[in-house]
Amino acid sequence: MTAHKGAGSLLRYPGLTTTVPKEFVHRASVAEVVLTDWARQDDLHFTVSAQWPRGHSFFAHVDGCHDPLIAAESIRQIGSLLAHAEFGVPLGHHFLMWDLSVAVHPAHMSVDWAPASLDMEVTCRDVKRRGGALTGLRYDVVIRRDGECAATGSAAFTCTSPKVYGRLRAGRLTGERTPLALTAPTAPQTVGRVSPTDVVLSATAEQDVWQLRADTRHPVLFDHPVDHVPGMLLLEATRQAALAAVDRPHALPLAFTSEFVRYAELDAPCRIEALRLPRTSTALGDQVLVTGRQEDELVFTSTVTMSDPTT
Template identity: 45%
Template structure:
């Protein structure tokens, strides 16, 4: 085969989509999936690189985590465990659009998202972490041909070893249905009020990464994210995004620790009950559930707004002292 013939063959394969999908498609680690499929405007925030179907309801995806990230920067030379939750969210939205027939412009209402991460498998190496992701669709519900609800069970692998597992469930709504659900015009993004607490108290290095502000009660904070944050508010939303609520749950858990202690997040189970609106106080409350061992803790975090529960999260991790 001449070089020109090979080039034409490759061009035809690209046009036919053979390099992106299909059972015999090679995996690509040189580009990301489309930003709009995972609701990001910046390519730097897209962690998925390719996908292929491996069964009737099963898919295998590839992804990559950078060695350094502007927000997901875990401790002690490890990837941030919460980056697994963001990857799971991206897998769900991508598959919904690319494989399950949900049109762009439709909305996703999160029901729950959970993950367990192995800190020993999150070490950052000398190159970016290339990922293989197994996803199995569960509980697909349709009205006619339209998908209205679905769940996923997900395992994230690196180098043949599982570094995280998780599950997620979303309800899908057309623009019209979403508008009827929201009812009124949502509040605009508020002006940010910096937290009075040092970022290190919440495990963060920068003031803009803190999403909680002090209240008059121990174990209680006001949700106060920076609406200009380049990662947490990468794309326009009419409510507080779920990943902000999960970060709030982590920070509230850290807020319970005595000085000199740190937490390595290992698991979080989150149930989303209603939207957290802008410009109305949302209170984040945290209380220990139990101490499994001397170096482990589990905390229940609840968000409330206008007297209703917005979300519940059970946060677990390993505590280090000194």
């Protein structure tokens, strides 16, 4: 690349790569932004680029592949990016994710000698507006790496103004409730983790049942103060519970299909239960249904498909 310098001007380097504004993807740390650019194709179709690092403090590689949850995080970031940058949602509005799914293709998820550069095709649908303002949408994503499909996914969210959110979450906003005392982590080696600080489950007396462990000091899962358990923490709980349930802590999850019913609160115990599903002829591997409940109310469900140990 050639640097061009005009009379009285600064050096200019066209085409350099940077991340999108961290505010657009609801991250406080620039290091946690994976999206690098976006472009509008038409009113409902967009292209988004991203980069996954070779190593990450939390999204560690799994069996030589990039963590499937970094693909899920990329899909999550796309929704808020497009809502703010293309659909006119003001910064400061609050988002509620209702569902998120992702399926990866391991052949194109390998960790190589350079960070993975991704090109993502995004199709928006079910766009909802009130008084001209966006209130929610669903979108589908195809993640390509070197032209090959590395992952696919979809998500749906609604968004609301700070005033409405304040009424919705009255009495539970940040600082109004004391988070539950942090419980001891289950053994990291049983849930595919090395550090106890990355374990989000605490053991109980029941088989395949845990208490959610939400460490609000975690620098990735709690990138900034929030008044509820983040959705990505619930996905990590799903992954850890599924690995423990099949007793294969280093298995590669191939797919997550998750639905979020209500907010998971920080000041009440959340019961995480894993149930191995009967193997079907069409399943790519073992499937585990993970559910989360607080005060006998369903919070979320997630079905995880694990890679087959023979492949």
